[in-house]
Amino acid sequence: MSIRIGLTGGIAAGKSTVAARMRELGALVIDYDGLAHEIVAPGGVALPRIAAVFGPDALLADGSLNRAWLAERVFGRDAAPGARERLDDIEHPLIYAEAARMERRNPGAKVIVHDVPLLTEVIRSIPFQFDHIVTVEAPEQMRIRRMVATRGMTERQAADRIRSQSSTAERRELADIVIDSTRPIPDMLAQVDGLYRRWKAHCIIRP
Numbered sequence: 001m002s003i004r005i006g007l008t009g010g011i012a013a014g015k016s017t018v019a020a021r022m023r024e025l026g027a028l029v030i031d032y033d034g035l036a037h038e039i040v041a042p043g044g045v046a047l048p049r050i051a052a053v054f055g056p057d058a059l060l061a062d063g064s065l066n067r068a069w070l071a072e073r074v075f076g077r078d079a080a081p082g083a084r085e086r087l088d089d090i091e092h093p094l095i096y097a098e099a100a101r102m103e104r105r106n107p108g109a110k111v112i113v114h115d116v117p118l119l120t121e122v123i124r125s126i127p128f129q130f131d132h133i134v135t136v137e138a139p140e141q142m143r144i145r146r147m148v149a150t151r152g153m154t155e156r157q158a159a160d161r162i163r164s165q166s167s168t169a170e171r172r173e174l175a176d177i178v179i180d181s182t183r184p185i186p187d188m189l190a191q192v193d194g195l196y197r198r199w200k201a202h203c204i205i206r207p
Contacts, residue, residue: 001203004112004128008119008171009136011161012143012151014181014188018136019115021189025196028109030102032116035095040065049090054083075164084164088122096127111199120166120174132199135175137168138182 007022007029009015023029039046042064050058050065054073060066074083103112114128140162147158172178177195181188 002110002112003131003199003203004114005199006119006128006130006133007113007115007136008117008133008175009179009181010138010140010143010168010171011117011165012146012158013136013138014179015115015117015136017181017185018134018179018188018192019113021192022111022113022196025111025193026200027111027113027196028102028106029113029115030099032095032099032114032118035098036091038098039091039094046090046094050087053086053090075160077160092122092125100127110203111196118165120170123174132177133175134177134179134195135171136179136181137171138180140168142182 005022005027007015007019009018019029019031038044040050042062044065047059047063047065050070054070058066058070070087073079074087099114103109106112114130116122116126119126119133143162144155144158147153147161148155151158153161179188179191
C-alpha cells in the first residue's frame with residue numbers, strides 16, 4: 001500500500017524545505033538533485049559520458065566535474081542549441097534507474113515522494129506515474145535574491161538559471177496542489193502536514 005507524489009517547484013522557491021518536512025513526517029523522499037550529484041561525483045558513471053559529449057574541459061585536472069564550466073555551456077545565455085538536451089540524455093536514464101532501485105529497497109514505504117526539480121520538463125519521459133503532483137512557488141525576484149544570498153550566484157546567473165527552467169504557469173498547470181512559500185514557515189508546514197495525513201490515509205495498492 002503506497003501513494004506516489006511528484007514534488008517540484010522553481011529553483012530557490014522553497015521545495016527543499018517542503019521535502020525535508022515530508023521526510024520528517026515519514027515519507028520516503030527520493031531526491032533527484034542528490035542522485036544527479038552522485039552520478040557526477042568523482043568516479044561517477046556519468047563523468048566519462050559527459051566528457052565524451054562536451055569535451056575534456058568538462059572535467060577538472062583531478063577528473064572531477066568542472067561544474068562552473070559545464071553550467072555556463074548548458075544554462076548560460078550563450079549555450080549551444082541542444083546542450084541541455086544532450087546533458088539530460090546522459091543523466092536522466094541513470095537517475096531514473098536509481099530512483100526505481102530506491103523504491104524497490106523500501107517496500108514498506110507508505111508515501112513515496114519523488115523530489116524532481118524539473119518535473120514539468122520530463123513528465124512525458126519519466127518512467128513513473130504520480131497520484132498527486134505538488135509544486136512549491138515563490139515570485140521570481142524573491143528567488144533571485146535567495147540564490148544571490150545563499151548560492152553565491154550573481155543576479156544574472158540566477159536569472160539565467162530561472163530562464164532555463166519551466167515557467168511558474170507551466171508548473172501550476174501540471175500540478176494539482178500548489179504550496180505558496182511566501183507564507184510564514186509555520187503556515188506552509190501546516191499545509192504540508194495536512195497533505196501528508198490525507199495521503200497516508202488514502203494509500204493505494206501499487207501494482
